[in-house]
Amino acid sequence: MILCGLALAGCGKQETPGVTTIRWVVDPNPIRQEQIAGFEKTNPGIKVNLDPDSGNQKVLTQLAGGINPDLFAIYDPASIRVFAKKDVLEDLAPWMKKCGVSLSDFWPGLSSYIQQEGIVCGLPDNCGPFVVFYNRRLLREAGLQTPKAGWTWDQFLDYARILTRKDARGRTTQFGAGYIEPWIIFWQYGAQMYSADGKRCTVDSPEAKKAARFWVSLRLTERVTPSQSEEQSMASLGGWGGAGNLFKAERLGMYIAGRWMSIEYRKNKKLDWDVLPVPQLPGGIKTTLLASKVYAIPKGCKNKEAAFKFLKYLVSKEDELIVSSTGDGIPSVMKYGKAREFLFNPAYPNERNNQVWLDEMRNARSPELSQYVSNLDSQTIFNEEMDIMWQRRQSSDQACDNIAKRINSLIRRNIANPNLMD
């Protein structure tokens, strides 16, 4: 049986002479085939095989087994840093120079996605600042005017209170807003996760505590955002889960997320939605969260030239507009975002506010990292302390103190003995 298996394994497809085949490991978005077709049309000597994988597990196994993909997606700066630290990624800087791709073409906020550990780790073909998705019908029915750019968190809270509805038993049937990524609020209050040199976690600062109090009040005091189990119980599964599904099911007035949610919301033809900039704190720092992913070439890739050709196509105007037309982010190259095709897509005539994405992108930031502590450790500690706070077993001030205390202890440990860090 083993021999048969080995024999059959040798009966793979024959390579076409003169054609280089590259393997692209990325999430199985239906748009991938269109991207591949677009590239192969102008590059007949290169064939791209899609190898779908939504996380890092497949790539890890392949890299460990020496079966390197030619191009693969990495989904967050912390993972990019891990791959870069492990010296697995090809430095793309020389390739970019050779092909005339410039780092200054990309939105400056994407720098921690593109560059880590002194190399260009990968290039993104789209990105997404967090903005407010709002349900136009629910706002209309509640007699609320569409908020204007520059609106404040106080106004946001007023809207959320009005949009929150309860049944006769006092149970919430519709929430004003969904879960909000804490750092959008924390940064606006002037708080930072780490000091500038990364040697101290500063979540115990007065600014962070003030921000945390407001953030927590939305769920625990005001009850305008749902708990995790409320999110789970009020909407169907699928999509990206969480409050995003609640918005799709019209059980949520407002939801702060990136543009990829448009893919889901376009599926619900009855859902009348639009986007707004995130609220601001008067006198605070104007900012929002930024999410993206990059495509990287592993050092062990055997077809680097073909892989970079494909990567160059992925950051071309043609490809970036294909991707953004699906709703999966906005173009990562600044000038393509300003293209007429992005600003108004006739297939989705209701989406008239695409300029909001570009405006928000100017101030968007990616999550903070410290080189002295593993992001997985700090995230674990942050989530653990916040979990205890959500159960009202500690105040938000105590949670901030405990987070800083625990993370700083790890930072001190790692500075004293760097080998103890990953």
Added chain:
Amino acid sequence: MTNKSSKESLAALGFLLPNLVGFLVFTFVPVFVSFGMAFTNWDLFHAPRWVGLFNFEALLGWHYDPVLKQTMMNDPFFWKYVGNTLFMMMAIPVGIAGSLCLALLMNQRLKGMTIYRTIYFLPTVCSGVAVLILWKWLYNDNIGLINNLLRGLGDVTGLPLNGPDWLGDTLWAKPALMLMGLWSGIGGFNMILYLAALQGVPRELYEASAMDGASGWKTFWAVTWPSISPTTFFILIMSLIHGFQGGFMQANVMTQGGPAGSTTTIEYYLFNIAFTRFLMGYASAIAWVLFVVILILTLITWRLGGKVVHYA
């Protein structure tokens, strides 16, 4: 050795070979390799480099924090998750007692007993992930069946009955998973083992006990319990081993180890260390520390068990 017996040996080896090859390739070699890996810094991407006992020092060692003026464990997470694992293992004696009670019931000569046995065994054959998702919904604090039943009961009795957020509360998440484990485990293989053991107790012993006028309770403690003690001993040791190695699937599917890390077990931590942080050497060290703990506990149980187990 005669020609015939060597032929028989070869035939036996032939029959054993598929399993033996599987064991060697998928169990023995990985275990052997993982022992070596525990002394390296293998990260999946590069050739392993010898680091001696460093992984064990990082796992079990401690350091002094001059700011907190405290001695801190090098890996503060590990010890918390050891605590979680030990806490969840408190369900083991309850599970064993439950399986025995159920086996005693299933051992009665009643009509349709096969159907009852099948029903109780069903959770064991149901697909793991599907069952876990089902339980996740049962435990939902808003629309879950359990809390809805409690609320309904509260409405009827006028008592303020409102169930907790089973999987979202650090106090309840572990008991909730233990309860679910009992549901699927009590009627499982342990019950089958007990059933087999009960059916192997010599009838004469029961007859002698009846002739002496012993009550059912007395008969159980004097005849049944000693007779099935080897089975209890076996189940206890296997449960201890599984207890230390358990919790991955529940954490991965139902809680992601939360809330506040309260359902992260050693096994789930080991998985995360290996496959989200790529620290294969460190993960191997955790696995070997776990092995040593299990070995010591098994030897202690063996030594203590030898005094109370009655072999016929």
